Amino acid sequence: xxxxxxxIFPDYLRVLELSLIxxxxxxxxxxxxxxxxxxxxxDRHRTxxxxxxxxxxxxxxxxxxxxxxxxxxxxxPAERAAAREAATGRRRAGTRQVLVVPTPAGEVFTxxxxxxxxxxxxxxxxxGRYEGIDARVPExxxxxxxxxxxxxxxxxxxxxxxxxxxxxxxxxxxxxxxVLGNPDxxxxxxxSRAGLLEYPVHTRPVSWRGHDLATSWPGLLSGNHPRVARxxxxxxxxxxxxxxxxxxxxxxxxxxxxxDRAALAHNGWAVPRGAAHPVPLSLRRALAEDVPxxxxxxxxxxxxxxxxxxxxxxxxxxxxxHLTAERLGAWQADPRVIVTLACLTExxxxxxxxxxxxxxxxYSVVILEAEDxxxxxxxGLDPRPAAVNVPHRPAGGPGLAAELSKVYVDAxxxxxxxxxxxxxxxxRGACALGVTTLWLGTHDGNRRAHKAYRRSGFVKVGTRRYxxxxxxxxxxxxxxxxxxxxxxQPVWSGR
Ligand code: SAM
Numbered sequence: 001x002x003x004x005x006x007x008i009f010p011d012y013l014r015v016l017e018l019s020l021i022x023x024x025x026x027x028x029x030x031x032x033x034x035x036x037x038x039x040x041x042x043d044r045h046r047t048x049x050x051x052x053x054x055x056x057x058x059x060x061x062x063x064x065x066x067x068x069x070x071x072x073x074x075x076x077p078a079e080r081a082a083a084r085e086a087a088t089g090r091r092r093a094g095t096r097q098v099l100v101v102p103t104p105a106g107e108v109f110t111x112x113x114x115x116x117x118x119x120x121x122x123x124x125x126x127x128g129r130y131e132g133i134d135a136r137v138p139e140x141x142x143x144x145x146x147x148x149x150x151x152x153x154x155x156x157x158x159x160x161x162x163x164x165x166x167x168x169x170x171x172x173x174x175x176x177x178x179v180l181g182n183p184d185x186x187x188x189x190x191x192s193r194a195g196l197l198e199y200p201v202h203t204r205p206v207s208w209r210g211h212d213l214a215t216s217w218p219g220l221l222s223g224n225h226p227r228v229a230r231x232x233x234x235x236x237x238x239x240x241x242x243x244x245x246x247x248x249x250x251x252x253x254x255x256x257x258x259x260d261r262a263a264l265a266h267n268g269w270a271v272p273r274g275a276a277h278p279v280p281l282s283l284r285r286a287l288a289e290d291v292p293x294x295x296x297x298x299x300x301x302x303x304x305x306x307x308x309x310x311x312x313x314x315x316x317x318x319x320x321x322h323l324t325a326e327r328l329g330a331w332q333a334d335p336r337v338i339v340t341l342a343c344l345t346e347x348x349x350x351x352x353x354x355x356x357x358x359x360x361x362x363y364s365v366v367i368l369e370a371e372d373x374x375x376x377x378x379x380g381l382d383p384r385p386a387a388v389n390v391p392h393r394p395a396g397g398p399g400l401a402a403e404l405s406k407v408y409v410d411a412x413x414x415x416x417x418x419x420x421x422x423x424x425x426x427x428r429g430a431c432a433l434g435v436t437t438l439w440l441g442t443h444d445g446n447r448r449a450h451k452a453y454r455r456s457g458f459v460k461v462g463t464r465r466y467x468x469x470x471x472x473x474x475x476x477x478x479x480x481x482x483x484x485x486x487x488x489q490p491v492w493s494g495r
Contacts, residue, residue, distance in 0.1 A: 001120065001176055002031045004073045005165050006066075007127040008048060010034045012162040021170060024179045040068040049130050056131075063134035066126065070137070073124050074099065074146060095121040099148045101138045102127060102164030104157045106150035109168060111191035113151065117168070118175035125168070127161030195251050197240045199232040234263040241267035248278050262417030266424070270344060270361075270416045274351025279344045281418070283425055286339040290360065291329045294341060297360045298323040301408035307445050307473065314469025327380055331365055336378045338366040338429040342409075342418055350412045361413045364422040365406040366430050366438070380405065385477045387462025388439040399436035407452075423456040427480060441466055441475035453478050 005013050013034045016022060025032040038046040042065075049059035070076070074097060098120045107113075117123055126133060142148045153164045173179050175186060190198040206213050206221065213220055219231040237260060241248050248264070253271050256264070256278075261271045269278035286294060302323060303315050331337040342362035348355045355361060367381045382403055384390075390399040404426055409418045430438045441464050442449045450460075458478040466475045 001029075001118075001173075002033075002122040003169055003173070004033050004035060004122070004124040005127065005162075005169075006035045006037050006069050006073055006125065007160075007162055007165075008037050008129055009127075009160065009162055010036045012160075013166065015166065016169065020179055020181075021173050024173060024176070029176060029178050030173055035069065035073060037065065037069055040065050040072070052131060058131040060131050061128055061133040063136050063140070066133055066137045067140070070099065070124065070126060070141065074122075074141070076144070076146075097122045097146065098124070099138070099141050099146050100125050100165070100168060101133065101148065101150045102153065102161035102168070103132060103150050104152050104155070105132075106152040108155075109151040109153050109164075109171075111171070113149070114168070114171040114175060117149075117172045123169075123172065125161065125165040127165050129160045194236075194255075195247055196233075196236040197244060197247070199236040199239065230259065233260065237263040238267050241269060245280070249280075251278055253277055258415055258417075261415060262420055265417030265421045270342075270413060270418055272344070272348055272350035272355055272361075272412045272416060273414065275348050279346050279348045279355075281342060281421075282345050283340060283342050283421065286332045286341045286363070288329070288332060290341055291325055291332055293360045294328050294332075294339070294363055295323065295325050297363060297410060298328065298406070298408065301410060304411060305408070305443065305446060305449065306468065307443055310468055310471055310473075314471045317469035318467075322380065330379050331367070334378050336368040336370045336372070338364075338426065338433070340364045340422060340425050340429065342413075342422060352412050355410075355412055360410075362409040362418045362422050363406060364404070364408075364426045366426050366435075367403045367405050368430075368433060368435065369401040369403070382441065382466075384439065385441070385462055385464040387464075387477050388437060388479055389461075391436045391481055393434065393436055400434050401437050401439065402430050402433075402435040404430075404438050404440040419452045420455060423452065427456065437479050437481050439477060439479045441477050444474040444476055450476060450478075456480070 007013065016025065016032060016034075021030070021032075024030045037048055041048050047062075048065045049061050052058065052060050096119065098117060100117070100123055102125065126137070138148045138150055151164070151168065153167045158164060177183070180186065186192065188194070188198060190196070202213055202217075202220065217231070219227050222228065237248075241264065248267075248269055253275055256271060264271060264278050265281065268281050268283075270281040271278045299319050302319055303312075306315050328339070332339050340363060341360045343358050343360050344355050345357055347357050367378050369377060369381060369384060371377055382405070384401055384403070388401065390401045392399050404423075407419060407422050407426065409416075409422070427438060438458075439461075440453065440458065442453065443466075444463070458480045460476055461479050462477045464475045464477050466473045
């Protein structure tokens with residue numbers, strides 16, 4: 001690959017003699033040449049600029065000087081230039097020549113641009129100074145058929161194009177075969193094809209100034225390579241969601257597996273079935289105005305979780321008794337009940353119909369076994385099964401039980417990890433209110449639900465009978481003691 005830089009400050013580019021790029025130039029992997037633009041100036045002062053036509057501050061670089069310089073460096077002598085007007089932009093058959101004009105007014109230079117330029121045979125950089133290069137210069141070479149890229153390295157203004165050229169050269173050259181010692185280094189990096197930032201990296205010592213990886217990230221030291229790879233990917237997802245939500249919004253849903261989706265959900269993004277990209281997720285306590293939407297969601301999701309032996313009449317009778325606006329409204333208004341709802345923040349097309357922004361797509365209900373001033377328990381609290389043990393508070397004193405009464409997710413969001421997030425939030429909410437045991441009953445045959453509860457730390461402690469529309473069903477009873485949890489931290493496997 002041949003790289004040419006045209007500048008009024010050739011010494012600026014001497015840093016290219018250092019490090020891996022310098023080594024690549026030294027061994028002939030890259031052929032690097034820096035040219036002083038003033039070589040093509042004609043007056044005694046070697047002037048390369050003039051005042052702006054139309055007036056205004058600063059100076060503009062002259063097109064005639066740049067024209068002669070670029071004709072030479074691109075190997076386009078003036079007499080041959082006209083003949084190239086209809087040409088393809090290729091100097092010789094099979095070679096690709098690119099003229100890069102750094103400018104804050106250009107398209108933003110990205111890793112994709114670097115990957116593309118790494119396939120060129122020659123890249124020529126025209127480094128502007130002052131107010132920039134006369135705009136006819138890039139236009140002219142484009143008209144001649146030269147591939148011209150006006151590139152910005154970011155939304156800020158530098159004094160000259162040299163730093164931008166250095167940035168582009170370094171990003172491009174390291175992608176050329178042989179320049180980096182280990183070619184795998186570029187595969188998992190930030191901004192690679194995966195579209196994520198890289199996971200945080202660490203080296204020895206394992207414990208440094210109180211930052212102990214054995215505690216904060218034991219999986220990293222497990223020696224279990226698939227586990228390390230999985231946890232690194234989850235941390236890459238978390239980091240990208242935190243720092244670059246714009247990148248998460250562009251992730252291709254087809255390349256996200258179930259675990260990726262779960263990690264995204266824990267970081268505030270959902271991928272509905274059939275959606276092209278992740279969508280921001282909102283999780284919050286339900287308000288009074290959410291109750292009608294919650295009733296619709298509750299009545300749509302309950303039948304999905306029912307065993308097939310229940311009749312439609314039995315399921316409907318149960319919903320008419322327990323999933324009413326009165327019941328959900330009472331829960332929403334009762335401080336002893338935590339009703340959390342999840343919704344997407346944007347209208348999203350999905351496989352089984354679009355999801356509207358703000359429409360509830362998941363909810364959970366935690367009911368505390370606490371009496372009000374009149375000695376009454378919250379409405380709809382199921383009798384606590386005998387198998388549920390209520391441990392004392394860690395500091396002593398009586399414990400507090402709560403029933404995880406509901407965790408339901410709309411079918412369009414199934415597989416998005418939303419169930420685990422609602423569970424984490426339910427556990428966190430219960431923990432914050434001093435609950436020492438959280439229990440639930442779920443139908444014996446609902447293996448998917450059992451798996452989700454186990455993932456969140458629930459363990460089976462027994463069974464109970466549960467009535468649905470007059471039909472007695474067998475439920476598995478599971479409990480979790482959130483006593484050890486940090487109310488600030490969502491509880492989930494990846495953290
Ligand atoms: N008047 C120009 C404008 O507002 O767009 C800015 C000119 S700047 C002071 C001088 C030169 O610095 C530009 O011609 C370009 O070569 C370089 N430059 C400045 N900021 C840049 C950026 N963000 N990306 C690439 N090149 C930049």
